[in-house]
Amino acid sequence: xxxxxxxxxxxxxxxxxxxxxxxxxxxxxxxxxxxxxxxxxxxxxxxxxxxxxxxxxxxxxxxxxxxxxxxxxxxxxxxxxxxxxxxxxxxxxxxxxxxxxxxxxxxxxxxxxxxxxxxxxxxxxxxxxxxxxxxxxxxxxxxxxxxxxxxxxxxxxxxxxxxxxxxxxxxxxxxxxxxxxxxxxxxxxxxxxxxxxxxxxxxxxxxxxxxxxxxxxxxxxxxxxxxxxxxxxxxxxxxxxxxxxxxxxxxxxxxxxxxxxxxxxxxxxxxxxxxxxxxxxxxxxxxxxxxxxxxxxxxxxxxxxxxxxxxxxxxxxxxxxxxxxxxxxxxxxxxxxxxxxxxxxxxxxxxxxxxxxxxxxxxxxxxxxxxxxxxxxxxxxxxxxxxxxxxxxxxxxxxxxxxxxxxxxxxxxxx
Ligand SMILES: Nc1nc2c(ncn2[C@@H]2O[C@H](COP(=O)(O)OP(=O)(O)OP(=O)(O)O)[C@@H](O)[C@H]2O)c(=O)[nH]1
Ligand SMILES: [Mg+2]
Numbered sequence: 001x002x003x004x005x006x007x008x009x010x011x012x013x014x015x016x017x018x019x020x021x022x023x024x025x026x027x028x029x030x031x032x033x034x035x036x037x038x039x040x041x042x043x044x045x046x047x048x049x050x051x052x053x054x055x056x057x058x059x060x061x062x063x064x065x066x067x068x069x070x071x072x073x074x075x076x077x078x079x080x081x082x083x084x085x086x087x088x089x090x091x092x093x094x095x096x097x098x099x100x101x102x103x104x105x106x107x108x109x110x111x112x113x114x115x116x117x118x119x120x121x122x123x124x125x126x127x128x129x130x131x132x133x134x135x136x137x138x139x140x141x142x143x144x145x146x147x148x149x150x151x152x153x154x155x156x157x158x159x160x161x162x163x164x165x166x167x168x169x170x171x172x173x174x175x176x177x178x179x180x181x182x183x184x185x186x187x188x189x190x191x192x193x194x195x196x197x198x199x200x201x202x203x204x205x206x207x208x209x210x211x212x213x214x215x216x217x218x219x220x221x222x223x224x225x226x227x228x229x230x231x232x233x234x235x236x237x238x239x240x241x242x243x244x245x246x247x248x249x250x251x252x253x254x255x256x257x258x259x260x261x262x263x264x265x266x267x268x269x270x271x272x273x274x275x276x277x278x279x280x281x282x283x284x285x286x287x288x289x290x291x292x293x294x295x296x297x298x299x300x301x302x303x304x305x306x307x308x309x310x311x312x313x314x315x316x317x318x319x320x321x322x323x324x325x326x327x328x329x330x331x332x333x334x335x336x337x338x339x340x341x342x343x344x345x346x347x348x349x350x351x352x353x354x355x356x357x358x359x360x361x362x363x364x365x366x367x368x369x370x371x372x373x374x375x376x377x378x379x380x381x382x383x384x385x386x387x388x389x390x391x392x393x394x395x396x397x398x399x400x401x402x403x404x405x406x407x408x409x410x411x412x413x414x415x
Pocket of ligand 1: 205328
């Protein structure tokens with residue numbers, strides 16, 4: 001919205017991120033299929049190994065769910081697909097290398113370290129899972145520099161074609177388009193994923209329904225693709241931009257995008273002392289999910305804990321805090337599917353299981369924490385968002401901009 005030139009320069013780098021999101025998901029599905037085939041073989045021939053090629057980085061929910069239901073019938077087609085999709089392993093690691101950093105390990109932390117910027121104790125490292133991450137200090141910016149020299153490709157499809165021919169990842173993905181579709185649309189695979197109770201359609205970075213458009217030599221990401229891409233932030237990333245329009249046109253804004261995972265939170269504190277405002281994104285659809293870095297901790301509970309620490313932080317006494325109750329679209333989808341909040345949040349009781357009631361309930365909780373934990377009374381600003389909806393998010397951000405400006409002027413008046 002406010003930095004169109006920089007955005008168009010970044011666009012090509014996002015192509016690799018989206019390809020990586022896609023390929024990782026295909027590899028995870030292949031792992032799930034391999035695992036199930038191995039488990040079935042182990043049941044038939046108890047002495048054989050239970051898993052022949054289980055991948056370390058696969059989503060835990062997609063693995064190891066052999067069940068007592070009707071046996072899934074895998075055929076020669078599945079074995080062939082596994083083989084044909086094999087090169088996507090190399091594509092995954094090549095794309096990670098191309099983007100500048102290897103997969104970063106998430107590690108588990110104690111519940112007490114929900115806000116590690118508050119205490120002196122380093123997080124306890126226990127369980128690991130892997131997710132590709134953008135690192136503020138190395139990969140992304142360097143990778144972006146490399147991509148900048150290729151930027152004209154985005155604007156000119158003719159020039160792009162010849163360059164794309166050199167791009168192995170793009171070539172391989174495009175050549176496997178039909179195999180990927182065949183895997184994703186296969187009824188046995190669908191049933192397997194269904195039994196594992198993983199709705200990968202709702203996972204961050206889900207692009208399998210767009211395969212026909214993305215697995216192309218000439219693929220250039222749309223804004224909507226980029227906004228849906230998943231790339232975990234490590235540490236803190238800084239952006240500076242001068243707004244071209246709106247109430248603060250001509251003024252420079254500094255944004256700090258901080259990594260939200262527990263291990264990243266230690267890096268926040270130095271940015272607190274002169275922040276005008278903090279936009280705190282709380283994913284309210286996550287009431288039934290656990291943290292990737294610590295499977296014991298409910299995501300919403302973690303947001304409450306973190307919000308409590310932010311509200312009580314003395315350095316932030318004069319900072320405007322704005323809550324985005326985010327992922328409302330996913331909350332709606334979950335409730336429509338019949339997931340009951342009270343099964344995961346007992347205090348919800350017998351309230352209506354709909355979005356309005358749920359949002360009001362969660363909002364009240366955040367408001368209450370703000371009221372009881374803030375060192376001095378502060379207004380409670382909240383927005384209900386689905387930030388992948390760029391139109392309504394633009395309106396929300398307009399309101400936020402005005403609110404920050406008002407606060408800024410009021411403080412200037414007081415001085
Ligand atoms: N459906 C839906 N997806 C969302 C929404 N907000 C974020 N996402 C998706 O969630 C994923 C995670 O978004 P990120 O921006 O990477 O998350 P983040 O909060 O920066 O996380 P860290 O970098 O780990 O701190 C992305 O794939 C987004 O597209 C939303 O409101 N609705
Ligand atoms: Mg991030």
